[in-house]
Amino acid sequence: MSDRVMWFNGACVPWEDARVHVWDELALRGANVFEGITAFWNADEQRHEVLAGDAHLDRLYDSARVADIPAPMTRAEVFGALAEVASQLGGSDIYVRPTFYAKRGRSALAPDSEGAMYIGGFPFRPSVPQAVRAIVSSHRRFGGPIGPHAKSGGSYLDFRVFERERVEHEVEHVFFLNDRGHVAEADGAAILLVRDRRVITPSVDTGVLDSITKRIVLDLARGLGYEVEERPVLRDELYRAQVVLAGTLLGLRTVHSVDGRTVGDTGGAETAATLAAEYGRLCRGENPLASACLAPLR
Ligand SMILES: Cc1ncc(COP(=O)(O)O)c(C=O)c1O
Incomplete structure (x- = not known):
C-alpha cells in the first residue's frame, strides 16, 4: 500500500x-x-x-x-x-x-x-473542518477562449490569487463572482444555496465548471422531491441561505459563515443535512442512484 x-x-x-x-x-x-x-x-x-x-x-x-x-x-x-x-x-x-x-x-x-x-x-481522506468560513474575493473572474468549463491547469492560475486572499483572511474558502457580479463558484467546489426545500445553484452560463458532484446532488435533490433552480445568483443571496459546497475532493461541505455573517439560520439546514447524508450513502453504494454513478475500476 x-x-x-x-x-x-x-x-x-x-x-x-x-x-x-x-x-x-x-x-x-x-x-x-x-x-x-x-x-x-x-x-x-x-x-x-x-x-x-x-x-x-x-x-x-x-x-x-x-x-x-x-x-x-x-x-x-x-x-x-x-x-x-x-x-x-x-x-x-x-x-x-x-x-x-x-x-x-x-x-x-x-x-x-x-x-x-x-x-x-x-x-482519499477528506478533512472535515470544525467551522467553515468563506469570503467573497475582491477579484472577479473573466472567461477567456478556454473559459471555466474546461478543467485546464492554465485557468487554475487564477486560484493562486484567491488562495492568497484566503490565507490573509484566515478562512477555509474563497468564493468568486463573474464579470457581471454574479456568484460563480468556490476554490475547488460548486456553490449550492439551500432554502427550506429549495436548492439553488449558479447556472452554467454564469461561468462555472459544470461540477459533477453538483450534478449528482441535484439528482438526489430532485429524487427527494426538493425544488431545484439553476440560475444567476446574486451576492446577497449568499447571506440569506444555507450555503453548501460540492466537489469531488470536499464531498458536500456546509458553510457556517460568508463574509463574517453567520449563515444557516435560514431554513435550509435540514435539507442540507439530508443531501449530505444521501451523498455519503451513494458513495458507498447505498442509495438507489448509486447504480448509475458507481462502477468497478479494473
Ligand atoms: C473551480 C471548481 N469548481 C467546481 C469544482 C467541483 O467539480 P467536481 O464536482 O466535478 O469535482 C471543482 C473541483 O475540482 C473546481 O476546481
Missing part, C-alpha cells in the same frame, strides 16, 4: 522520476487539462468503485478539445491506467488525478504536436 503513486506515460514510476522539460508546452503555456476522481473501496467485493468515471472522462476529453491538446490515449486505456494506479494504492478510498498535457506544438495543428499523460494517485 502506497501513500502516493505516479503513473507517467505508460507505467507507474517512482514519484521523483516523473519529469518534464521546461520547454514542453506543459511548462511554457500551462498546456494541460485534468480531472480529480474518487474511487471508493468496496471491502466485500475487494475492489475500487469509481464515482462518475464516465462523466469525468467525458469532461477530460471535452477539456482537451477546448484547450486543443491532443488526447494521448483512448478512454479504455485511461481507465486501464487508472486501475493500475488504484491497485498500487491498495485497499482504501482513493483520489486519482489524470492529466493530459501538450509536450510539443503550440496548437494541435502543429506538425510536431504531441500529447502525453500522467496520473497522480493518493489515498
